[in-house]
Amino acid sequence: MQEYSYASDKEINKSLLKDVLGMPKWWLAAFGSLLLVWLTGMGAYGWELNQGMGVTGVNRPVYWGFYITNFVFWIGISHAGIMVSAILRLTQAEWRRPVTRAAEVLTLFSLIAALTNIAFHVGRPWRLYWIGPYDFSRGIWPNIRSPFVWDPSAVGTYLIGSTLFVFIALIPDLAAARDRATGFPRKIYAVLSLGFRGTPRQWKLQAVAGILLSALVLPVFVSVHSIVSWDFAVSIGVEGWHSTIFAPYFIIGAIHSGVSAVAMLMALMVWLWKWDKYITPDHFDSIGRLLIIVATTWFFFFALEWIFALYTMESAEIALREWQIFKNPMGPLFLVFMITSYFIPVPAWLFKKVRRSPMGMFITTILVNVGMWLERFLIIVPSLQRRSPLEFDWGSYAPSIVEILLVTSTFAFVGMGVLLFAKVFPLVPIFDMKEGVRLRDEIQVGRRSVPATIRE
């Protein structure tokens, strides 16, 4: 049953550093095609900058469209890293080890992708720095009452925290890479590894820093998506957004889509880098179980949101809900969203066979993320279309080609980021894997052998 690896340290070093020191054949092709998609998107952005926001599909009253949807989506994905690394580290779940870094790297790049969406979205991106506490000649500080000032603070803190988190966990591996690299890369690794030589004191400091950061980054983790949800929930102008449940609902939704994205990445790691020795069906099994719980909690909050929307029986709210589920094109989208985010994946995960197969997890988790993207869209756009009692101003929205290209480009950007990272740094934490091997044991119970952990 249990297929955790018992590879020797040497083997781990060799196989995990292989693609960092060498160059896998498929890498350039993959990176190149993603770059192409990204550049197309940037071209579209240039067009938008040149022409104005008119080239997008937003209008009155649908002032927020694809970009904000995409922003929320990527912020959601960014919750994967901390969920998997910090929470699973603090709760000492052993299966986290091979995937922590991939999850953190995903966090990093999805946060940057989310921030670029803000630049796509605003009318005058060249003045966007005014949102920061940058007081130069204007003599005006940002308005701290605005959720749009809380947003950059929270996201910025999260970005810095996650970067530190990735870096701290990377130091021993950088040292390992330094010891094996030659020439110029060796110098770079030498600088980055901060003189790590593996002395007991260095290990202790590294471990303490990791645990401290896990604990400190957790409140930030919660605040980020809560604040993003308050961008919507505090508005009184949009009936469909003004709900107290938004903060926990967004967080659990973020964990749902984030952890799904990690599972998807795990499948890719097995296929592309052939790390099936380190990422085994057991790991997929564990993340699948976690996902069942997360998805069901998410569904509970989803149901609460709907129950209390209908409970009000206010005409504006009923009109919105009717629009969301019965009318074209929102109705079919709603159906797709429901099926893909819950009703296909969760029943599928109940089967051990699906949970243990990379392909099964890959397909279901992609479905989840399609569904969760649509979830954000269905919260943001229909609510704006049916936003207030003034029926005269009900509106419509269709994304333009520019928006579609730009949204696509963010996916390419995150893909490029992860690929680039994996080219330069080991994507599976080497030291963590070795530690896992050391702490692993087995206990004979009758005729069965039960996996066991040495208690630290």
Place this chain on the structure above:
Amino acid sequence: MDGKKWGMVVDLDKCTGCQSCVVACQSENNIPINDEPLFNQRRAIEWIRVERYWEGEFPNIKARFIPVFCQQCDDAPCEPVCPVYATYHNSEGLNVQVYNRCVGTRFCANNCPYQVRFFNFWEPEWPESFHNQLNPDVTVRSRGIMEKCTFCVQRIRRTSRDAKKNGTSVEDGDRALNPACVNACPTGTLVFGDLNDSESNVAKLTESELHGDHGRGYHLMEDYGTNPSVIYLKKVDEDAELEEAHH
């Protein structure tokens, strides 16, 4: 200057839906020309719009008109959400928009329940022959920023300044003070003035219609608690349910 609180009364009983206010506003405030494609894109900018609702079934159908423009709320939902203080409340009860500060997040527009905030999706353009028609007192807004009804703040400023220079005070109902829409209204639907001056028309109407026992006055979408400076007077009609619905 101190102690002023500008307000407006809209008597729906007098409104015929003729749209002269809309035209007057366009020309006074340098609003870009709203052509058909722009309307189809739902990106037309109308600081004041006349909403039309149908009541009843054909042939017993009635058109109901309600002019909607910035309500200059005392507790304006648009103000706290602006990250750069592009919109704030001034000392005369006006909810003002500072074009140069705006970065175009469009958050204010989402948080305005009246939907009277407009975004410049395109760079505004006028035909060559229109260039001399632009009002020199009003900024031409570039793309990427929000704008909305100002109660023609340039007219308020000019009259106040002139009055100060001449040592007089601003006269209630002065055509130079009134916003363009008020001057253009043929039926006297719109009344503008200082709500703090108990002698002004708006203050008297507010006193009798909003605070009086059998008044017709109400604030648009009062439930939102925005405390608008605009008071609507109900249509005198036994079946005027539509306005009632917004009460």
Place this chain on the structure above:
Amino acid sequence: MSDHHNNQPLGFYADNPEWTTPESINEELVARHEAKSKYFKPILLALGVGVILGVIGLILRLVDGVSDTSKWGYTAAVLAFLLTTASAAPMVAIAPRIAKGHWRRIISRPAEMWSAAGLISLLLFIPMLWVLPSLEDGRRSLWFYHPGEVFAYSPHLWMTLSLVGLVILGFALLWISALPDFALLRDRAEAGSKERKRYTWLARNWTGATGDWIWQKHRLGIVGALYFLMLITVHFLFSVDFLMTLVPAWIDALYPATHAVHALQAGAATMIITMFILRRFCGYKEIGHDQFWGLGKLMFALSLMWFWFWMSSFMVYWYGKRPNEQQVLELFVKGPYLPLFYANFILVFVVPLFTMIWNFLRRSIWGPTLISVSVLIGIFFDRIRVYVAAYSVSDQSAEFHGIKTIPPTVYPDVADVFIVIGAITAPILVYMLISRVVPIINIWEQKELLLYKLHKKYHRATVMVLGKPE
């Protein structure tokens, strides 16, 4: 007890060093179960007096009639308090059991036994069926009820079903979990004795065959999961139909979840206090640092969560400044119950946050206990604040979009005080009575731990290896 080995603190994974064989565990725990303390009866009597006071209080309340809801606020509050504390305590056994946390083993039974307190909730709930105002004045309901329509859309029906379900599931959980222990007690009792008969009846045909164990483990998992779901349902229904619908304009989609999160926090606090009493006064020294440490961490996390959930609701109402939402805040937070709100906020969030962040305190026995007391008092204040306020709102019509007048503070009268005393003593009485029948430490789970635990040499240190069965 001899000195413990391996330099590990006593109570490390319920590690009594003398418990090395199943026989020694049986011997010791059965002996402790059968031992009788001289304090048992006096305490029982004292609790009995409390229960009698509660009954008197309830009768006094009933004499006043059920038409004036404001008189029943305290009864509703204490009922909610029971659902929040005692009924949630079994989660401490259920959740770690599903997550295969070994530290639960010694406290799983004390946690499950709290489910018996559901009986008292059920009794208190009966008058509430009549107290709940009729829907005919246009009051909102979760069930979109309109007078004269189908009976199935009734708050009374669903709440009763779920509460009865919770009690049945609680007893089922306790029974299934105790089955092997009942069988043990049956086999050890003298033939023909009273105990023998009792345990033969309770243990049914348990023989300890593999099939029996598979059946028991399976049911334990399912009933545990169902208990959790039912607990959430009960909190959802009670917090909506018996609380939120009474206040016009209080449309807080998060509140049912908040109510349930309070329950998880208070359930952990209840268990920490129970553990302290068992350790300090009943001689179960095996309940030790691991349990206090584990639950302390959990309570710390839940205190943070308390703030987050509260903030999420408060933020949206406060920022939006809509008049009807301001009135709701005025009623519950800023208005007549402000001191209770402050007390609630400090005891449930501020105190745990600034104390439990301190490792020294979290590792101790008395630290988490004192903070649990603080949390329980805070939650009690919270329940009073919310329920008494909601039950005192006079005009509950949904037609009106807000509260017409903020009602003044309702102070408890003698009957309320008696009811509160009764409602708190009665579950403890039930708990103590049940502990005479059900062994308070899970004997079979202790024996099971022996299979999964191993001490071995690792380089120069001796370490403990813990198995995690699939």
